[in-house]
Amino acid sequence: MSGQNIRLSVDAVVFGYDAGTISVLLIKRKYEPFKGKWAIPGGFVLQDESLEEAVERELKEETGIEIDYLEQLYTFGNPKRDPRSRVVSIAYFGLVHPSTFDIFAATDAEEVQWFKIDDLPQLSFDHDKILQFAITRLRAKITYEPIGFELLDEKFPFSDLENLYTTLLGRPVDRRNFRKKILSLDILDELDEKISKGSGRPANLFKFNQKRYNHLKKKGIVFEI
Amino acid sequence: MSGQNIRLSVDAVVFGYDAGTISVLLIKRKYEPFKGKWAIPGGFVLQDESLEEAVERELKEETGIEIDYLEQLYTFGNPKRDPRSRVVSIAYFGLVHPSTFDIFAATDAEEVQWFKIDDLPQLSFDHDKILQFAITRLRAKITYEPIGFELLDEKFPFSDLENLYTTLLGRPVDRRNFRKKILSLDILDELDEKISKGSGRPANLFKFNQKRYNHLKKKGIVFEI
DNA sequence: TTATATTTGTGTGTATATTACACATATGAG
DNA sequence: CTCATATGTGTAATATACACACAAATATAA
Structure with a gap:
C-alpha cells in the first residue's frame, strides 16, 4: 500500500462549434513519449488542487483557453495506457462559446489547434478512445440536458x-x-x-x-x- | 510533478434488492480514521491492476462478495476528503442478484452488513455523498438501461x-x-x-x-x- | 425600381404512444 | 367448497410526435 506509485493526471476534451462543424482542441506534444504527435490537453494533478482546478490550470497553461462548461467524463486507468509508468487519468469534457473558439481558431499556433471531429490526426496514448468517449457523451447529452447553448453565442x-x-x-x-x-x-x-x-x-x-x-x-x- | 504524492483508491457502492427494499453493503472500519464507523467498501489501487480489478479484489477481501454488475460511477478528488492525506477515489456502483444478497444478509458478521437505503448509519469520509450519487444514478439508470434485472433472480x-x-x-x-x-x-x-x-x-x-x-x-x- | 434569391416564421391534420381503468382466472388456506 | 390473494388481460380517451407548404422580410442583381 505504501508502495503505491501511481501518478494522477487530468485530460480535457474541449469542443467548439462553428458553421456546421464540431471541433476539438488538441496540442502537439513537445516531449517524449509521442513527441510531435497530437494529444488532448492535460497534465498531472498538483498536491493541493481539486481535479477541476487541475483541468482549468492545464488548459490555461497549454492552450491559453478558458472554458465555459466543464464536466467529468470518465476515469481511464488501464495499467498500460502510458508507456512510461502507471498513470491514471481523469478525463473531462468541456465546451466553449464561439467567441472563444474563433479567437483560438484564428491564431494558428503550431502547437495548439482545433481539429474537426471527422478529420482528426493520430493521437497519443489512449486519447483516441477518450475522445470517442467524449463525442458519444456530447451527442447523447444534448438530447437530455440543455448544454448545446454552451456552444453558441449568448x-x-x-x-x-x-x-x-x-x-x-x-x-x-x-x-x-x-x-x-x-x-x-x-x-x-x-x-x-x-x-x-x-x-x-x-x-x-x-x-x-x-x-x-x-x-x-x-x-x-x-x-x- | 515528481513531487506528486496522491494516493488512489476505489470504492464500491453495492446494491441489493429484496421484497420492496433496496439495501447497500457497508463495512465497519477497523482502523483510524473513522474507526468503528461504517463505510463503503474499498481500498487502494495496486500498482499493476486495473481499476475494476482493484474493486473486485477489495470487495472480495473486505466482504467476500462477488459482484454481478459493475460500472464506474464518478471520481471524487476533493483535496480534503481524507483527513490523513490526499486520496482520490474512483467510485463504482455494483448490483448483486438476490441469491448473493440473501446469503450475506443472513450471516450477520459484525463488520459487514446490508443497510436499507432509507435507514443508513452515519458514514465515514465523504461516503454519504458517494452513496447519494450512486442512488441517484441507479434510480435514473433503470429508466434507460435494463440493469434492473441484475437485482432480480435469473x-x-x-x-x-x-x-x-x-x-x-x-x-x-x-x-x-x-x-x-x-x-x-x-x-x-x-x-x-x-x-x-x-x-x-x-x-x-x-x-x-x-x-x-x-x-x-x-x-x-x-x-x- | 423591380424581380429574384435567400432565410425566417408559422398551423393543421394524422399517426403514434401514453394513460386510465375493472374483471375473470388460478391457486392456497380455512 | 368458500374465501382471500395474486396474476393476467383489453379498450377507449387523451396527449404527444410527426409530416408537411407557403407567406414575410431582407439583400442582391438586373
Whole structure:
C-alpha cells in the first residue's frame, strides 16, 4: 500500500462549434513519449488542487483557453495506457462559446489547434478512445440536458440552434417541430433584437434562461429532444 | 510533478434488492480514521491492476462478495476528503442478484452488513455523498438501461420486476401498462415455468434476454420506461 | 425600381404512444 | 367448497410526435 506509485493526471476534451462543424482542441506534444504527435490537453494533478482546478490550470497553461462548461467524463486507468509508468487519468469534457473558439481558431499556433471531429490526426496514448468517449457523451447529452447553448453565442438566432442539433445528431430536424418543442420547454427568452446574416429575412435573437431551466428542473420537468 | 504524492483508491457502492427494499453493503472500519464507523467498501489501487480489478479484489477481501454488475460511477478528488492525506477515489456502483444478497444478509458478521437505503448509519469520509450519487444514478439508470434485472433472480415473475420499479421510482406503476411496455421491448423470454408464492395465482417466470437486448441496442432501439 | 434569391416564421391534420381503468382466472388456506 | 390473494388481460380517451407548404422580410442583381 505504501508502495503505491501511481501518478494522477487530468485530460480535457474541449469542443467548439462553428458553421456546421464540431471541433476539438488538441496540442502537439513537445516531449517524449509521442513527441510531435497530437494529444488532448492535460497534465498531472498538483498536491493541493481539486481535479477541476487541475483541468482549468492545464488548459490555461497549454492552450491559453478558458472554458465555459466543464464536466467529468470518465476515469481511464488501464495499467498500460502510458508507456512510461502507471498513470491514471481523469478525463473531462468541456465546451466553449464561439467567441472563444474563433479567437483560438484564428491564431494558428503550431502547437495548439482545433481539429474537426471527422478529420482528426493520430493521437497519443489512449486519447483516441477518450475522445470517442467524449463525442458519444456530447451527442447523447444534448438530447437530455440543455448544454448545446454552451456552444453558441449568448444571443443566437433559432437557426443556429437548429443547425447545431442537425450537426450533432447527424440527421435533419424538422424546423417547425424543433422550434415548437424547444419553445414549449420555456427555457428561451426571445429578445427584441434581430440579426441579419447576408441575404434573407433577419432572424430574431434568443437567449437561454439558465435560471428558469434550473427552476423547472427542480420541479422535475425535464429537458428532452 | 515528481513531487506528486496522491494516493488512489476505489470504492464500491453495492446494491441489493429484496421484497420492496433496496439495501447497500457497508463495512465497519477497523482502523483510524473513522474507526468503528461504517463505510463503503474499498481500498487502494495496486500498482499493476486495473481499476475494476482493484474493486473486485477489495470487495472480495473486505466482504467476500462477488459482484454481478459493475460500472464506474464518478471520481471524487476533493483535496480534503481524507483527513490523513490526499486520496482520490474512483467510485463504482455494483448490483448483486438476490441469491448473493440473501446469503450475506443472513450471516450477520459484525463488520459487514446490508443497510436499507432509507435507514443508513452515519458514514465515514465523504461516503454519504458517494452513496447519494450512486442512488441517484441507479434510480435514473433503470429508466434507460435494463440493469434492473441484475437485482432480480435469473428467472423471475413479472410482479418482481414491477415491485422493483415501484420501489426504485418511488411511485406506483400501472401493472397492465408496465407489462405491456416491457413486453413490447421484446427483451424478455417467457418460460414454461410457474412459481407459486404462498396464496394467489401462480406466476409465469420470465428471463432477461441479454443477447437480444444487445442486438436491438446495436440497431439503435433503446430501452426506455 | 423591380424581380429574384435567400432565410425566417408559422398551423393543421394524422399517426403514434401514453394513460386510465375493472374483471375473470388460478391457486392456497380455512 | 368458500374465501382471500395474486396474476393476467383489453379498450377507449387523451396527449404527444410527426409530416408537411407557403407567406414575410431582407439583400442582391438586373
